[in-house]
Amino acid sequence: GAGVSQSPRYKVAKRGQDVALRCDPISGHVSLFWYQQALGQGPEFLTYFQNEAQLDKSGLPSDRFFAERPEGSVSTLKIQRTQQEDSAVYLCASSLTAGMEKTQYFGPGTRLLVL
């Protein structure tokens, strides 16, 4: 089926605005991950869902970051009161099961620029 999709692809926000980033995983994929990729860096883990359960949110940088996956498919990453340091590409990845050997497939990312 189709790959992981993310929207919007680009987002410009004024400092202090709230933003919501959407991820549509591959159909049937149980596991969903969010990563943050600063310019010129490798992606860094933010949070992990298994179905609708958020099992690991240890990578979220502050309480302004919130993620949900209420029906175990689409996920939304919300950033409240955006700051300039939040400017980055936000990548979503999904994998078929929670099995440890399963490969993560990435979406194209959302590039967020906070002015």
Place this chain on the structure above:
Amino acid sequence: AQTVTQSQPEMSVQEAETVTLSCTYDTSESDYYLFWYKQPPSRQMILVIRQEAYKQQNATENRFSVNFQKAAKSFSLKISDSQLGDAAMYFCAYRSAQTSGSRLTFGEGTQLTVNP
């Protein structure tokens, strides 16, 4: 915590030649997975190759192969017969095998340029 290091920020290769990208990692775990991902300018991260730590045989995918040295904690990627489409940022990544839903830990990346 695991760390992944890519010591080559940039590499270049002539078309049709072979290039090797280096990666080292640090872990106290005995069972894990290692990956090479490719990220073209479009930013879609694409899996190139995967290696299970319990396997001694090096993984191969067409023109891509790895040299996995578990004792040295080294995981290099060899690209043979380089093509213009291989130009991209390459990331080495580690994933624990001890817990389900394990995150990927990435290196800093190596920007590969392929010269015609």
